[in-house]
Amino acid sequence: xxxxxxxxxxxxxxxxxxxxxxxxxxxxxxxxxxxxxxxxxxxxxxxxxxxxxxxxxxxxxxxxxxxxxxxxxxxxxxxxxxxxxxxxxxxxxxxxxxxxxxxxxxxxxxxxxxxxxxxxxxxxxxxxxxxxxxxxxxxxxxxxxxxxxxxxxxxxxxxxxxxxxxxxxxxxxxxxxxxxxxxxxxxxxxxxxxxxxxxxxxxxxxxxxxxxxxxxxxxxxxxxxxxxxxxxxxxxxxxxxxxxxxxxxxxxxxxxxxx
Numbered sequence: 241x242x243x244x245x246x247x248x249x250x251x252x253x254x255x256x257x258x259x260x261x262x263x264x265x266x267x268x269x270x271x272x273x274x275x276x277x278x279x280x281x282x283x284x285x286x287x288x289x290x291x292x293x294x295x296x297x298x299x300x301x302x303x304x305x306x307x308x309x310x311x312x313x314x315x316x317x318x319x320x321x322x323x324x325x326x327x328x329x330x331x332x333x334x335x336x337x338x339x340x341x342x343x344x345x346x347x348x349x350x351x352x353x354x355x356x357x358x359x360x361x362x363x364x365x366x367x368x369x370x371x372x373x374x375x376x377x378x379x380x381x382x383x384x385x386x387x388x389x390x391x392x393x394x395x396x397x398x399x400x401x402x403x404x405x406x407x408x409x410x411x412x413x414x415x416x417x418x419x420x421x422x423x424x425x426x427x428x429x430x431x432x433x434x435x436x437x438x439x440x441x442x443x444x445x446x447x448x449x450x451x452x453x454x455x456x457x458x459x460x461x462x463x464x465x466x467x468x469x470x471x472x473x474x475x476x477x478x479x480x481x482x483x484x485x486x487x488x489x490x491x492x493x494x495x496x497x498x499x
Contacts, residue, residue: 253322258329261444265330269393270435271444273326277317277374282439284313285376289350289464300355304347314466317374317442318346326444327470330370334398334446339369339471348376351387351454351463360387360456363421364413366447367405368469369398373445375437377464379457387463389435391445391452392421398448402474405448412451421451437465 261271288311309315317323331339351359379386399405420426447469457463
């Protein structure tokens, strides 16, 4: 894997690179491309986070779509041919078939304030086969929790029927179930693991197969990650809108509880 000196995003990808990432994701749960996001890109992304955080009164916010990628300078990752090749190659490894589309769905999450605490330990499955995570800001002081990724790697297989996936997500993402996933005993029994996040790297995992969340941060800390989702096997399903409405409803309830 090589990174372009200007964009600092993966430009050249080989079948061996995809094979190594896939093997790591199948084994440990996470495959990592190291040192592919430049310090300059991170600096620009952090400046964007700071500006947006001021607009949100220092509280948690998330953005979806393409606009934020350009404003944060991370569009060079999003538009990189190498990055697209990695995501598509991983999908084909997992599914044995080509994706329904080459669409990448980007988002950015910024944990801060009391609302940031509400958005921690929200264990869930993604609606996409492949998830790529780019750390932007991770708390580093010795006395503060870093909000690292916590996951149950590959706890299930890909659900090829949308209605089955929606029903299962509703069950495992309920308030009662999420309290269970936080239990050290349950995490030990089911192979839960903590993945330390280091800015500069890109972390890949099977989002639809791995139950995952972020650990809490202090309200005065800021923890920010960019997420790039790829390969929704249900994107043409009539049931898709129900899953999207449910996710939005959860976010509204969390915000209302904080107010």
